[in-house]
Amino acid sequence: DVKVTQSSRYLVKRTGEKVFLECVQDMDHENMFWYRQDPGLGLRLIYFSYDVKMKEKGDIPEGYSVSREKKERFSLILESASTNQTSMYLCASSLFGGTYGYTFGSGTRLTVV
Amino acid sequence: AQKITQTQPGMFVQEKEAVTLDCTYDTSDPSYGLFWYKQPSSGEMIFLIYQGSYDQQNATEGRYSLNFQKARKSANLVISASQLGDSAMYFCAMRLETSYDKVIFGPGTSLSVIP
Numbered sequence: 001d002v003k004v005t006q007s008s009r010y011l012v013k014r015t016g017e018k019v020f021l022e023c024v025q026d027m028d029h030e031n032m033f034w035y036r037q038d039p040g041l042g043l044r045l046i047y048f049s050y051d052v053k054m055k056e057k058g059d060i061p062e063g064y065s066v067s068r069e070k071k072e073r074f075s076l077i078l079e080s081a082s083t084n085q086t087s088m089y090l091c092a093s094s095l096f097g098g099t100y101g102y103t104f105g106s107g108t109r110l111t112v113v
Numbered sequence: 114a115q116k117i118t119q120t121q122p123g124m125f126v127q128e129k130e131a132v133t134l135d136c137t138y139d140t141s142d143p144s145y146g147l148f149w150y151k152q153p154s155s156g157e158m159i160f161l162i163y164q165g166s167y168d169q170q171n172a173t174e175g176r177y178s179l180n181f182q183k184a185r186k187s188a189n190l191v192i193s194a195s196q197l198g199d200s201a202m203y204f205c206a207m208r209l210e211t212s213y214d215k216v217i218f219g220p221g222t223s224l225s226v227i228p
Contacts, residue, residue: 045216094214
């Protein structure tokens with residue numbers, strides 16, 4: 001069974017902390033993505049990567065960075081967490097040009113206090 | 114600007130009836146793909162259906178069909194014979210094939226199926 005695994009389901013961090021969200025896929029997909037989901041706003045793309053060490057900014061990259069050192073792992077980094085980064089974070093992966101869409105992880109609910 | 118619009122924040126449908134969820138999109142890319150996803154209260158995102166911009170026929174997957182009107186830039190999802198398990202959030206999404214397969218999502222429609 002193919003999978004995208006996010007390391008934590010729930011996370012509580014303090015303002016100013018550096019936060020790492022990890023995502024691992026076992027499908028040999030080229031593309032990986034990080035979204036945040038907020039009520040009424042849908043999913044907004046933070047960053048994506050189409051190859052190892054390659055990254056592209058999405059629509060809301062401010063306050064975030066990413067790392068992709070290996071094909072199967074895509075990390076989202078909050079350099080200095082703030083309360084407005086409290087959200088559900090979803091990782092996804094896909095084959096380039098695939099017609100079956102993304103495979104999503106189960107999400108990480110991050111609360112910054 | 115590339116954008117997905119879903120104008121129905123919430124909808125109700127009677128069990129066993131058909132329902133149409135609206136989606137319009139905006140892009141100048143000549144090649145793109147359109148998707149629908151379902152997100153039940155458990156939070157998982159479930160892929161439902163895909164339509165390519167060059168596909169001549171509307172996509173169908175079981176009870177789901179996509180009413181693709183390219184000139185109008187609309188990609189409405191039709192669910193036939195609604196079931197209680199169809200109650201969920203539904204997201205329309207667009208993949209931009211000239212932008213490294215970047216996918217953007219609409220704000221979603223919450224569907225409630227009434228017994």
